[in-house]
């Protein structure tokens with residue numbers, strides 16, 4: 001066995017007490033889809049596991065006080081099949097629907113996806129596009145910070161999962177002119193990590209013929225989920241047209257600097273973002289909304 005003790009925590013308080021008691025020897029376990037692989041190949045070890053899967057308040061999707069709150073142990077299946085997210089936050093529902101296989105999505109959680117800190121994790125990319133805040137509790141008390149500040153390096157997160165617990169992710173409630181989309185390129189439709197994935201969030205202008213605000217997250221284009229800020233700035237205030245979207249694709253092409261990997265060359269990944277930026281916008285707003 002990979003560990004000596006395994007606890008099913010019944011509450012957030014009990015989780016924090018256990019983590020404190022074992023002083024770094026205990027680690028949070030959610031769906032285990034990343035952890036079990038890491039234990040098997042000795043990338044990680046822990047004497048004590050604290051399973052948070054039975055804590056009801058960590059498992060929710062709700063809108064409250066102008067915000068949406070997604071509990072850390074909400075599974076990818078629950079997010080992908082939520083009618084509320086499908087209607088208002090296509091980027092998140094579609095993004096997590098691409099993860100692994102049904103078995104992985106049934107067990108894997110959004111909190112684990114973020115804490116694992118991969119630059120192209122599909123859930124993380126979607127949450128960055130939504131401008132999410134990560135909420136949790138550390139030994140010093142509750143914290144909330146922008147999700148982007150959590151990612152340090154591939155597999156390295158500012159959060160210490162032997163002492164700190166992510167409780168939820170929050171982002172602003174949907175506005176009537178908000179649109180979003182998730183696009184992804186991989187070798188197969190299932191059980192394949194992305195060669196490129198992109199989360200896009202847009203707010204249309206009042207006339208709905210142009211863009212008021214935009215957020216674009218792309219992986220794996222850097223050591224952490226990448227924000228295409230130059231393209232975002234270009235799109236703010238732009239009218240929706242084929243020409244504008246072609247120019248935006250060029251800008252995204254220019255601002256990403258991926259590396260060669262066994263999944264694809266840097267040049268190929270750059271071409272992908274050029275093509276997919278336009279596709280993402282068209283998917284978000286609908287092709288008929290875009291002029292020549």
Ligand SMILES: Cc1cc2nc3c(=O)[nH]c(=O)nc-3n(C[C@H](O)[C@H](O)[C@H](O)COP(=O)(O)OP(=O)(O)OC[C@H]3O[C@@H](n4cnc5c(N)ncnc54)[C@H](O)[C@@H]3O)c2cc1C
Nearest residue numbers: 030031032033034035100108109112113115121122161166
């Ligand atoms: C075959 C396979 C295919 C996959 N395909 C994809 C894919 O296509 N796209 C993709 O993005 N991912 C993929 N993954 C990765 C994985 O499924 C996800 O990252 C998953 O969301 C991790 O969640 P989990 O609940 O299983 O995390 P766990 O394995 O339980 O935990 C992962 C890490 O997060 C920490 N942690 C978990 N929850 C919390 C919390 N609430 N607070 C603090 N720390 C926490 C743990 O201590 C651990 O360090 C795949 C994995 C496998 C095995």
